[in-house]
Structures are given as structure tokens and as C-alpha cells.
């Protein structure tokens with residue numbers, strides 16, 4: 001086996017599942033999905049590592065000091081806490097730093113190996129001055145700015161989570177080095193949408209066939225045109241039927257085909273890709289867990305198996 005196989009042997013994933021924060025009983029956020037996904041990914045033989053903590057100075061390039069101070073000292077007010085959707089705890093902050101560190105580490109893996117995997121991240125609703133929609137820090141923006149700082153010039157963020165990547169779109173609105181694509185439910189949260197470089201708002205009830213056709217015809221050609229040096233892929237699985245916060249109707253198999261097509265495209269074009277979990281809140285937790293694990297399986301099928 002040649003060098004390519006040797007490099008692929010180094011593939012790994014990062015998981016923040018050890019940093020679960022306390023949530024009140026009945027909270028809608030499926031915190032246990034991270035451990036479930038980690039377990040399924042470990043079954044594939046892919047090593048799963050502790051993510052490093054993102055340095056505060058990298059976080060400060062994206063987020064305002066005033067917001068970060070409130071996060072560090074636990075002084076968010078009631079309105080800010082409600083907007084975020086999580087109660088404050090030290091673990092909330094630690095977890096957000098680990099998730100961002102995992103995304104940056106996975107981005108460096110992608111540049112070295114072709115593929116990087118973070119079993120967390122894709123917290124695209126976080127704005128510079130506040131968190132919202134279960135998103136504390138904008139991990140992709142933190143990682144992207146660091147890559148730009150260290151020499152990259154063209155980055156693409158492909159956000160296929162069912163909700164618009166409003167925070168990310170806002171952060172990079174004026175930055176021609178970063179192309180943001182968001183495919184989302186037009187009638188879904190966030191109700192005030194920002195302008196991504198490309199927004200595709202779809203109606204409720206979208207099925208596999210419609211979705212996959214849209215991906216081939218409207219998304220992949222745009223990726224090809226921009227010729228990015230790296231793609232951050234937010235593989236949100238809240239596109240599945242029976243998601244509590246989604247309105248699409250993709251099947252597990254349709255969602256996996258979506259992921260496979262993205263990874264095949266990246267591999268064919270030789271574009272490094274970072275796989276990020278983003279959202280997934282199915283009425284049946286096991287479907288969310290399986291769909292997130294399927295994203296990693298799809299990536300391994302494309303990158304590792306000939």
C-alpha cells in the first residue's frame with residue numbers, strides 16, 4: 001500500500017461527549033446523542049479522541065469580549081439565557097470550547113489527510129455578541145478565521161442542517177474569502193434569516209428525491225465554481241422525517257445518500273472536507289444517533305474503501 005493508505009490510517013474523530021452539561025428534566029436537547037454517536041463510530045475502528053480546548057484568543061477573533069465575559073463568569077441575563085436555550089454552567093462553557101477546538105483540530109486533519117471529523121460542532125446560530133438556538137460559540141467561524149490567518153484564502157461552509165446558518169452568514173457577510181451556503185426550511189427557525197452567499201429555502205415536507213436532486217443541480221455546481229481550499233460540512237440530521245424541530249421528510253437512507261454525495265464530490269475534486277454534526281432532534285433518539293453515525297460511515301466508505 002502506498003502513501004495514501006498510510007495517510008488514511010491516521011484518520012480520527014473528536015468527540016466532546018465527555019463534556020455533557022447538566023440540563024433540567026424534560027429539556028428538549030438530546031445531550032445523550034453525543035455518547036451514542038461516539039459509541040457507533042468507535043465500532044467502525046475509527047479512533048475517537050478528546051478534542052483540545054480552543055484558545056480564548058482564537059474565540060475572541062469571532063466573539064465580542066462583553067459576551068465572552070458573561071459566558072466566563074456566568075452573568076448572562078434571563079433573556080440571553082432563554083435565547084441560548086441552555087442554562088449556564090461551567091460545563092456549558094467548557095463544552096463549547098472543546099467543540100470549537102475539535103472543529104479546528106478536524107480542519108487541520110482535513111488539510112493533512114483529506115478528511116477531518118468532529119462528532120460535535122456546527123453551532124451555526126451563534127453570533128459575535130450572543131448565543132442562540134443551542135449554539136454558544138460559532139465553532140466553524142473560529143476555525144475558519146484561524147485557517148485564513150495561517151494562509152488559506154478560500155473557504156466554503158456547506159450548511160445542510162435544516163435551520164438556516166444565520167450566525168455564520170452574518171459573520172462572513174462582508175468576507176469574500178468565505179463562501180457560505182445554507183439549505184434550510186424556509187418556514188423554520190430562525191424566523192429572521194441572514195443572507196448567506198447562497199441560500200436555498202425549501203418548503204415543508206421535502207422528500208429524498210427532491211432533496212437529492214436539489215443537491216446535484218443547485219449545490220454541487222456552486223461548490224465546483226468557488227474552488228475552495230477546504231469545505232466545512234454541517235451534516236445536520238434534523239432533515240429527517242419526525243424531527244421535533246425540522247419540517248422535512250428525509251429517510252435515514254436519503255440522509256446518508258446526501259452525505260455520500262458531498263464526500264464523493266470533495267474526494268473527486270481533491271477538496272479537504274471537515275465533517276461536523278450540527279442538529280438532530282428526532283422523536284426517536286435512535287434515528288438521530290444512527291443518522292449522525294451514518295455521516296461518518298459515508299465518509300469512511302468514500303475515503304477509505306477503494
Ligand SMILES: [Zn+2]
Nearest residue numbers: 161162163279
Ligand atoms: Zn438545526
